[in-house]
Amino acid sequence: MAKRIIISGGGTGGHIFPAIAIANALKRIDPSTEILFVGALGRMEMERIPAAGYTIVGLDIRGFQRKSLLKNLALPFQVISSLMKARSVIRKFKPDAAVGVGGYASGPLLYMAGMMKVPYLIQEQNSYAGITNKWLGKNAKKICVAFSGMSQFFPADKILITGNPIRKEAVDIAGKREEGLSSFGLSLEKKTILVTGGSLGAGTLNACMLKGLDRFIEEDIQLIWQTGKYYYKSILASVGDKPHVNVCIVEFLDHMDLAYAAADVIISRAGAGTIAELYVVEKPVILVPSPNVAEDHQTKNALALTNENAAIMITDIKASEELINAAISLVKDKQRCTMMSEQIGHMALPNADEVIAKEVLLIAG
Numbered sequence: 001m002a003k004r005i006i007i008s009g010g011g012t013g014g015h016i017f018p019a020i021a022i023a024n025a026l027k028r029i030d031p032s033t034e035i036l037f038v039g040a041l042g043r044m045e046m047e048r049i050p051a052a053g054y055t056i057v058g059l060d061i062r063g064f065q066r067k068s069l070l071k072n073l074a075l076p077f078q079v080i081s082s083l084m085k086a087r088s089v090i091r092k093f094k095p096d097a098a099v100g101v102g103g104y105a106s107g108p109l110l111y112m113a114g115m116m117k118v119p120y121l122i123q124e125q126n127s128y129a130g131i132t133n134k135w136l137g138k139n140a141k142k143i144c145v146a147f148s149g150m151s152q153f154f155p156a157d158k159i160l161i162t163g164n165p166i167r168k169e170a171v172d173i174a175g176k177r178e179e180g181l182s183s184f185g186l187s188l189e190k191k192t193i194l195v196t197g198g199s200l201g202a203g204t205l206n207a208c209m210l211k212g213l214d215r216f217i218e219e220d221i222q223l224i225w226q227t228g229k230y231y232y233k234s235i236l237a238s239v240g241d242k243p244h245v246n247v248c249i250v251e252f253l254d255h256m257d258l259a260y261a262a263a264d265v266i267i268s269r270a271g272a273g274t275i276a277e278l279y280v281v282e283k284p285v286i287l288v289p290s291p292n293v294a295e296d297h298q299t300k301n302a303l304a305l306t307n308e309n310a311a312i313m314i315t316d317i318k319a320s321e322e323l324i325n326a327a328i329s330l331v332k333d334k335q336r337c338t339m340m341s342e343q344i345g346h347m348a349l350p351n352a353d354e355v356i357a358k359e360v361l362l363i364a365g
């Protein structure tokens with residue numbers, strides 16, 4: 001009989017896209033699987049999940065606001081109302097299993113799933129687990145992770161190292177270089193650097209690109225520059241409405257495959273999902289880990305690559321000084337690019353999406 005699965009979580013692309021990858025794999029294995037997403041109202045998942053063709057229900061839940069304690073006054077009420085809504089969603093949808101990918105909505109949904117005896121699986125993308133996932137891990141049937149050493153956060157007998165699930169369409173780049181460059185209005189003859197700050201963009205990378213823009217233009221190197229939603233308008237205001245022909249500035253890349261295919265070199269934050277994709281697209285990459293994440297986990301993500309000579313890492317603090325020169329010399333160094341592409345390709349854990357989907361179906365009975 002067709003299984004019914006709830007997938008919960010979101011907040012940033014780092015949680016949303018693995019969730020979509022798992023859903024797509026569930027559908028590939030059994031197209032009759034019924035999937036319902038549960039996210040947080042007002043967050044990115046409320047747009048991205050329907051765009052991927054799935055139904056989502058929103059809970060009115062936010063995280064703890066460290067910057068404004070006043071804003072937390074409503075938090076206990078939000079938690080209670082989210083738990084009630086999670087209970088009614090579970091009652092109505094009657095899932096055989098639930099999946100949590102992290103983000104605000106995972107907490108109330110998985111807690112209620114546990115209370116209502118719905119078996120659940122957690123997918124943890126990072127080498128560090130937050131407090132909610134650690135707590136939810138106790139009652140999980142399975143915890144799928146991408147890094148070793150996760151038994152410090154979760155019961156060892158429930159852990160399965162699967163790697164991070166990625167959307168197949170985001171990394172399907174074979175034969176798409178020309179289409180990719182044309183889609184960004186760029187020339188096929190010139191070297192091209194893709195700059196991505198993860199799903200929300202990165203202030204440091206944007207500042208570096210602004211500072212180095214003239215250097216790239218002098219060197220006749222093309223840029224696909226993803227700014228992120230929050231920075232887009234101010235970057236355009238600084239660069240001017242009509243940037244140089246070598247430069248394509250976008251708020252968000254809807255077709256990662258075309259951007260990856262067009263790039264000779266990639267400059268990126270070190271989010272776990274992006275890294276899992278970089279393993280597969282096999283391009284030379286410079287990682288600038290975000291210093292603003294729990295336990296500095298992006299540096300750990302990046303070190304896994306630099307230890308294998310599979311990427312260059314530049315710290316956030318040194319980026320302003322070093323990034324532009326490093327990128328220009330890398331894109332001109334064919335031999336180093338080839339070596340780095342080979343090394344990064346060895347790190348892929350393919351088919352994480354299907355391995356996880358099979359585990360979900362297993363716990364769903």
Ligand SMILES: CC(=O)N[C@H]1[C@@H](OP(=O)(O)OP(=O)(O)OC[C@H]2O[C@@H](n3ccc(=O)[nH]c3=O)[C@H](O)[C@@H]2O)O[C@H](CO)[C@@H](O)[C@@H]1O
Binds near residue numbers: 013015017170200273
């Ligand atoms: C600041 C922050 O909290 N970052 C965290 C967040 O990163 P973030 O949300 O940036 O997520 P990742 O880097 O893991 O993945 C980004 C995802 O967004 C997609 N994408 C990105 C840009 C774009 O324009 N279009 C697009 O589709 C990428 O293809 C990728 O699938 O979640 C990750 C996974 O939990 C963590 O490792 C990061 O530390």
